[in-house]
Every structure is written in structure tokens, then in C-alpha cells.
Amino acid sequence: xxxxxxLRICVAMAFSRQPSGGFVYGIADGRFDRKKIxxxxxxxxxxxxxxSTSAVFSLKLENSAQxxxxxxxxxxxxxxxxxxxxxxxxxxxxxxxLHAEWKEHFAxxxxxxxxxxxxxxxxxxxxxxxxxxxGFRSPQLATLLSQLEWVTAGAKPDGSILRVVVEGxxxxxxxxxxxxxxxxxxxxxxxxxLNGTKNRKELDPRLxxxxxxxxxxxxxxxxxxxxxxxxxxxxxxxxxxxxxxRMAGAPAAH
Numbered sequence: 001x002x003x004x005x006x007l008r009i010c011v012a013m014a015f016s017r018q019p020s021g022g023f024v025y026g027i028a029d030g031r032f033d034r035k036k037i038x039x040x041x042x043x044x045x046x047x048x049x050x051x052s053t054s055a056v057f058s059l060k061l062e063n064s065a066q067x068x069x070x071x072x073x074x075x076x077x078x079x080x081x082x083x084x085x086x087x088x089x090x091x092x093x094x095x096x097x098l099h100a101e102w103k104e105h106f107a108x109x110x111x112x113x114x115x116x117x118x119x120x121x122x123x124x125x126x127x128x129x130x131x132x133x134x135g136f137r138s139p140q141l142a143t144l145l146s147q148l149e150w151v152t153a154g155a156k157p158d159g160s161i162l163r164v165v166v167e168g169x170x171x172x173x174x175x176x177x178x179x180x181x182x183x184x185x186x187x188x189x190x191x192x193x194l195n196g197t198k199n200r201k202e203l204d205p206r207l208x209x210x211x212x213x214x215x216x217x218x219x220x221x222x223x224x225x226x227x228x229x230x231x232x233x234x235x236x237x238x239x240x241x242x243x244x245x246r247m248a249g250a251p252a253a254h
Contacts, residue, residue, distance in 0.1 A: 010028065011029075012106075012119075029077050056090065057069065069090075071090050102119075105117045112154035119149065120151055140182065151169075152167045160238070162236070162238075164236070164237060172229070179231045190211075209244070214236070215235075219232075
């Protein structure tokens with residue numbers, strides 16, 4: 001979800017990889033001009049079924065061979081997917097238990113300027129882990145991450161600092177305990193590596209110091225909430241870190 005001073009839109013996304021392809025499912029809450037959006041959909045795509053209060057529209061987005069489908073669940077909520085079997089997803093809009101789960105996770109992020117909530121599909125998590133650069137892949141980490149049922153992230157400015165909190169939730173306390181230990185070990189090893197002789201010689205000192213500052217601000221902890229357990233990672237992004245990264249990525253002067 002994204003929040004600005006004048007506009008607040010909450011977006012919930014889900015991803016699923018199936019034999020027939022990868023599909024995305026989304027629900028957005030906000031203040032929409034329903035008539036204008038539906039008029040545009042009629043001109044750019046087609047209305048394929050539904051009553052006047054629950055019409056379904058089909059659109060082909062630019063640079064995409066796959067059709068997308070959307071419907072208004074009410075004047076302030078839109079459901080969207082690229083799954084041709086969209087009917088099942090749209091028909092589940094009244095599932096109260098599922099809605100309550102999403103609402104609870106969004107409520108935890110109240111006050112965040114930028115946030116995201118993901119209900120995870122284990123197949124999609126494994127596919128995401130495969131996209132990591134080969135030198136950074138970890139079968140153990142991929143296995144632990146695939147067992148998380150929810151992932152939330154929130155960022156909130158505090159003066160000149162941006163405080164970021166990422167939380168992964170799982171029913172298994174053992175999984176969360178292992179993930180906490182693994183992430184804590186990764187943070188420690190990263191600091192040791194940055195303080196090593198090779199990185200001291202080869203890495204820009206400003207960038208190395210910025211990375212160390214970020215790592216030292218990071219905290220990993222377990223959180224028990226009802227029947228679920230979460231691993232929480234908190235860190236601070238400072239203006240110095242952003243400046244160092246920007247300068248490191250700038251082309252060298254000739």
C-alpha cells in the first residue's frame with residue numbers, strides 16, 4: 001500500500017505459480033472514480049459478464065500478451081487478476097475469515113508511510129529464491145522463507161531517519177526460531193566481511209561505512225502474537241547511507 005498526504009490506497013497482492021503459468025491477484029481499497037474507470041475499460045477492453053453492480057472487464061495491458069480482469073467489489077474496492085479462471089477469485093470476495101486476516105495485518109502497519117502485506121504461496125517463494133544471484137542463494141534460507149505464511153513490511157520517517165520493519169509470520173515456532181538464528185548469523189558475517197582486509201582495500205570507504213552503519217542498526221527478534229509466531233527485522237536507513245549509495249552508483253568523472 002502507498003499513503004500520501006492527500007490520498008491513501010491500500011493494496012493486497014497474492015502470487016501463485018501453477019502448471020498453466022504464474023498468476024497475480026490483487027485487491028485495492030481507496031477512493032476511485034468508478035464511472036471513469038469503467039468507461040475507460042469499455043473503450044480499451046471489453047465488458048465480459050456480470051450485472052450492472054458487479055460487471056467484469058477484460059483488458060490487455062501494454063507490452064503484455066496476457067489479458068487482465070477486474071471488477072468493482074464496491075465503490076471503494078477493486079479486485080484484479082490475470083488468471084483466466086477469475087470467477088472463483090471474484091466470487092470469494094465475501095469470505096469474512098479471510099477478510100479479517102487481511103484487515104488484522106494491515107492494522108498492524110497503521111501509521112506507516114509505506115507498507116506492504118503479502119500472503120505467501122510456498123511455490124512462489126521458492127521461485128523468488130531462484131532469482132537470487134547464484135552466489136547469494138541459500139537452500140536453507142529458501143526452505144525457511146517458504147514456510148512463512150505472511151510477510152509484512154512498513155517504513156516510517158523519524159526525523160531524517162527512515163525506520164523499516166519487516167516481519168515474517170509462521171505457525172511453527174521452530175521455523176521462526178531457526179530463521180531468527182540464521183538471519184542473525186548473516187548480519188554478523190556481513191559485518192565481519194566488511195571489516196576484512198580485502199573489503200577495506202577494494203570498497204569505497206564511504207560505502208563500506210554506510211553498509212556497516214545499516215548492519216549495526218539492524219535487530220532481529222521473535223514476536224509471539226496469538227497462535228502465530230513472527231521473526232521481525234528492524235533497521236534504520238540514514239541520509240548518509242543513501243548519499244553513499246548514490247555516489248557509489250554515479251559515473252566516474254573524466
